[in-house]
Amino acid sequence: MFFAPPAVLLNAAAAAEGAPITTLLATLVAVIVASKLLGEVAQRIGQPAVLGELLAGVLLGVSLLGILDPHDPVIHAFAEIGVLVLLFEIGLHTDLASLIRVGAAALTVGATGVVLPFAMGYGVAILFGLANLPAIVAGAALTATSIGISARVLSDLGRLETPEGQVVLGAAVLDDIIGLIILSVVSGLASGVALSVAGVAITTAVAIGFIVAALAIGSRFVPPLFRLVEHIRVSGALGLIALAFAFAMAWLAAISGSAMIIGAFAAGLVLHGTPQRREIERSTTALGLFFVPIFFAAVGAAVDLRTLADVRVLAIGAVLVVVAMLGKFAAGYAPWWFPGDKALIGVAMIPRGEVGLIFAQMGLRTGALDTALFSALTLMVMATTFVAPPLLSRLAGKPARPHSPTDRPGDGGIDDLVAGTRDSQAEHRKGGRPPAPS
């Protein structure tokens, strides 16, 4: 034929350029624009920006617009890198000495915050007539606080570097370690492996040993290594090699049977004391501005609002939400000797986010959960994640806003970096004024 329809040419061009990349670009555009706009709206009505990013995910996700698929391999990879960059940033800003200073309180909050929700969730599930295994999975899904969401909310409120913030951070890290051990045991159970004291002990030792070993070995060998790295003149080398170090630690944590986020956090802790810390922070923050909102949007996108139509799901879900909140809130009061704001600690421990979803997905995959209980757990994750930020803002007695008096001046702390502030260069451009309180 003489006239080849343009569609043939267009398809050929699209195939050569890689069609899925165009879909990815459209998704990224939607995620970036929706997170920034809804983040701005959240901040203007006195909520942390992260709430807007989660809502952007729900809006774009499986139940509404269907644009953002959190199970797409590329989106999943971006989201995982986002949570690793976030934990690396948090580690960079964490002073181990002040974390150890609140160690006993953090340990108490973390342990209580695992035991209470697990027991209550298991009990509720049994009362609703569920079998032993699904009840264990349901209880387990209530245990681990989402360190990413908690830290981000506290940082949005300018409270991350207060004693309360450090207790929450320490407890959430412990939570994650305990949660990972429970996950290993429960997924073993769900796959038909009998419970083993030795196996549990080994997993526990590996997870705790990882951080201790990382700190002991890292604090000895990492500073001289980064003194060498500083001699590399290729652009961005220091920041990127620090990021590679965080990725390597995450990988090491995963292959030694611990959680990747533990590795990234440990990498940040190790680099906190180096003289190169500020430049590493700058580079990491710039990448985090891109990757971290994708993580939060992906968490929101996994929520399926259609499950709310089932009355049984709503009933179990509602009860699980209540025990999930009560269990963590009570855990905030467990360190009776701690002088700080215990209600703030308890509420900050409430959001479950990605860790709860990992449990729910594992349960569904192994057949331990049916769709109804899976949806109820998803509801619990959604509710605990969305309820904490406004509660925290109310408890903190002020709307979430960029610069709070608790910031150490000129420190460029994490509150400046991951929270809802424009970067310092932008302020400089406008004449060095900090943004006015909203």
Place this chain on the structure above:
Amino acid sequence: MFFAPPAVLLNAAAAAEGAPITTLLATLVAVIVASKLLGEVAQRIGQPAVLGELLAGVLLGVSLLGILDPHDPVIHAFAEIGVLVLLFEIGLHTDLASLIRVGAAALTVGATGVVLPFAMGYGVAILFGLANLPAIVAGAALTATSIGISARVLSDLGRLETPEGQVVLGAAVLDDIIGLIILSVVSGLASGVALSVAGVAITTAVAIGFIVAALAIGSRFVPPLFRLVEHIRVSGALGLIALAFAFAMAWLAAISGSAMIIGAFAAGLVLHGTPQRREIERSTTALGLFFVPIFFAAVGAAVDLRTLADVRVLAIGAVLVVVAMLGKFAAGYAPWWFPGDKALIGVAMIPRGEVGLIFAQMGLRTGALDTALFSALTLMVMATTFVAPPLLSRLAGKPARPHSPTDRPGDGGIDDLVAGTRDSQAEHRKGGRPPAPS
């Protein structure tokens, strides 16, 4: 059984965490470390850093270590985003007025640089006894200069903002448009569609019309839009929404039948004149430091060194390399009236990179090429890409080094941003001294 082997626990944990992510992390660590180290080595021996990044890709790629698979969907996505960020950066730094000033010269170089290599490549293939269709594919694969590699090399040499640099940039953009049209036609031919004048005309009009329309519409509506965006106080909003704009333009270019990189470049051109340009540049550069080396490493990783063992491949490949270099070099002399350094222009047009590889892959996929000719074309891409940087350094009469006298002082031009310099904050930390020449 009482004792569950730890492997079960570890596997369960790994499955829950997403095993492929650990592989991705290991790959990213290898890519970051290898590109930065080899980039540094390249720079210290007087070559542009991009050469080290390409070599890092060859080292990690299919033929040697096998760590970096450029066809992995996630790596492919990272690399595509890398080339889009690079073209967006280049567009941000491109002054349209100076591009138009050298328009006639760029048009002449671009058109000659397509016609000569195509005719010579086709002729060589026919001489080697190939059929008509594979000869056309071979000729077509020689046409398009890799704008990413050329721009990066010129920027490493501090020559991107000279008249010669602008001619190369303009010619490479035209090249890409013409290359895309040829690709559409040839892949139509390879799929058995007859050549159509109307189809070719439509594709051509779409590709050229896209940039013209983007500039005409964009320069009217984008500045007021970004004045609005500037009111968003959420951190990083301006830079990320600018990036989303670049992605949206790339998507628009792809679905209207043009190349994604043309869209990203047009987005940069449109934003070049806005008052927010500096902040957008800062944010884009920070992301580019992560993504762009992944693109260059992926280009290097696609090279299969094992094909060099076949004598026939070596013979065709060597002749194709010679005509590929001669054709583009001669094109540099086509604008006889242009007063600048014509040899520099011709050599800068030589690298083929990703565009040549897209042709070769399309030919292999549609059956138009056998493995031998595919390997010969891969050899051509590899040789032209690796030969240009050292030749350019020699022509420019100085080793590739960070700050060249052609930089406009304090402009923070692309030479500061994509080339081999530590970022300005690092210099500030060291007391504001520019790095000493190597």
